[in-house]
Amino acid sequence: NAGVTQTPKFQVLKTGQSMTLQCAQDMNHNSMYWYRQDPGMGLRLIYYSASEGTTDKGEVPNGYNVSRLNKREFSLRLESAAPSQTSVYFCASAAWGLAGDDYEQYFGPGTRLTVT
Amino acid sequence: LAKTTQPISMDSYEGQEVNITCSHNNIATNDYITWYQQFPSQGPRFIIQGYKTKVTNEVASLFIPADRKSSTLSLPRVSLSDTAVYYCLVGDRGGKLVFGTGTRLLVSP
Numbered sequence: 647n648a649g650v651t652q653t654p655k656f657q658v659l660k661t662g663q664s665m666t667l668q669c670a671q672d673m674n675h676n677s678m679y680w681y682r683q684d685p686g687m688g689l690r691l692i693y694y695s696a697s698e699g700t701t702d703k704g705e706v707p708n709g710y711n712v713s714r715l716n717k718r719e720f721s722l723r724l725e726s727a728a729p730s731q732t733s734v735y736f737c738a739s740a741a742w743g744l745a746g747d748d749y750e751q752y753f754g755p756g757t758r759l760t761v762t
Numbered sequence: 763l764a765k766t767t768q769p770i771s772m773d774s775y776e777g778q779e780v781n782i783t784c785s786h787n788n789i790a791t792n793d794y795i796t797w798y799q800q801f802p803s804q805g806p807r808f809i810i811q812g813y814k815t816k817v818t819n820e821v822a823s824l825f826i827p828a829d830r831k832s833s834t835l836s837l838p839r840v841s842l843s844d845t846a847v848y849y850c851l852v853g854d855r856g857g858k859l860v861f862g863t864g865t866r867l868l869v870s871p
Contacts, residue, residue, distance in 0.1 A: 650805075677856065688849060689806070689861040696856070704858060736805045740859070749794070749855035753805025 648672055650754035652737050658760045659727040667722040667757050669737030677740040678720035679751065680704075680712060682733040689736060695720055727761045734758050766850045766862035773868050780837045782865050784850030787831050795826060795833045796851045800864070806849060810835070837867075845869045 653668045671678065676697045681689040681704075691704030693712040701712050709731060711723045720739075724731060740751040767785040774780045786795070794813050798806035810817055812824040812833070823836040837844060847864040 688863040691858060691860050694858050748811045750808040756805055
C-alpha cells in the first residue's frame, strides 16, 4: 500500500514549456486534490475532484488544467509554464477514517517545480 | 469557503502545553474544523477534527466553543519533534478543503 504517489519528484522547465504532474492513490478514495505551496507560505488549492469524472476549480486554477483519468489517478497539466508557477505541488486524496467519524486528507511527497 | 486566521508563529519549550487558536467567524453549519501538521519538505499530516465541544485523540485535543467561531488546538507536553507548521481548515467534509497560512511552532530545549 503506497498511499499517494507523485511523479516526478523534481522538475525544471523553461518558460513556455508544458508538462503534466502525475498523481495516483491506491486507497480507493473518491476525492482528490491538487495544491501548490510557495516558499514559506501555506497551501493553496488549485483543483479538486470529488469523484471520477468530476473536477472543480479551487483558489488558484489559472494556468492549470486537470484530468481525473480514473478513480486512482488525478493529473495536473501546465500548458505554458511561467516563473510564477515555481512552487511545490502536492497531491492529496481523502476519505472517511476507519471509525467513520473523521474525514482525512492523505498527501503525497510533493513535486518541486522550477520554471526559469 | 470559510476564511481562517491563525497566529503566524509561536514559541514554546519542551514539556509545555501549547495552545494554538484559529479564528473562523463565517463558519457554515455544515463545516467541520480540521487541523494538520506539516514538517519541512513533507506533505501535511492529519491531526484532529471536530464539529463542536471537545475532541481528544492520542496526540492532541481540539476545543470548539458553542458559537464555533474559533477553535483551539492543544498539544500536551510538546517535544522538539513537534516543531512544525500547524494548519487550521474549515470546510464541508467531502468538499473543497482550503488551507490557511498556518502557525509555525518552534519548540526549544
